[in-house]
Amino acid sequence: MEIQEKAAENKVCPLEIAVNTISGKWKIPIVWQINEGKKRPSEFLRGIGKVDRRVLNQQLKEMEQDGILTKESFNELPPRVEYSLTDIGKKLVEALWLLNDWGKLLIDKKKV
Amino acid sequence: MEIQEKAAENKVCPLEIAVNTISGKWKIPIVWQINEGKKRPSEFLRGIGKVDRRVLNQQLKEMEQDGILTKESFNELPPRVEYSLTDIGKKLVEALWLLNDWGKLLIDKKKV
């Protein structure tokens, strides 16, 4: 392999991108919540412990830009907004089950 | 489910722990490198782009404390240190393949 190729490859390691994409502090809780179905911002707020509105919005926005979530705004009053998982988001959830199992291993190991 | 149970459960979500464990900036590159076999710190430094010694050591230390890596120090001069994957570390690698595939999906999708 040419060194240029290796350099280019390093820059777009799919796993690094994947991990960065899910690394925000509230993103995993968001994923669990929304895996149950469409959710409004206020529902996230109630469902996730002590997240601030501002911060929640930031994370939701990033996830939307990353193509994991879709945002739907209804022209009503009071305003209504709903987030849902995209196809890619659903595939992410599938990939995360394995990692969840690994997390259990890690927890069990620390208990011993 | 009691609300106390739910609260307790939220505090130890295995997936959150797993994601936190691999979230350091250089941890994925470290995992790829060491998946090929034992590695010395200097090899990591050469193998991974522009990591600083200091920062690399921090990440290695965390991964060691998390039980992913084992550190072996030889009483030689010049000093020799070798890191290797633990069993749990190897299982982590297996779990990461799926996430790597998902990362590819994400990349392909953005290209379109």
Next chain:
DNA sequence: CATAATAGTGACTTTTTTATCCCTATGAGA
């Protein structure tokens, strides 16, 4: 004698990420 290679850390700065606080706007209902 100077330099390079090995591994490591203390003190500090910079950058990034999270959190806090206070605003906007609208309609329903007490």
Next chain:
DNA sequence: TCTCATAGGGATAAAAAAGTCACTATTATG
């Protein structure tokens, strides 16, 4: 009229993560 619910953002502060620089120590090599 006052309060609550809805959703959102600007300005700023605090905390966490990453990066920088300079130093320790030892042996081999030029």
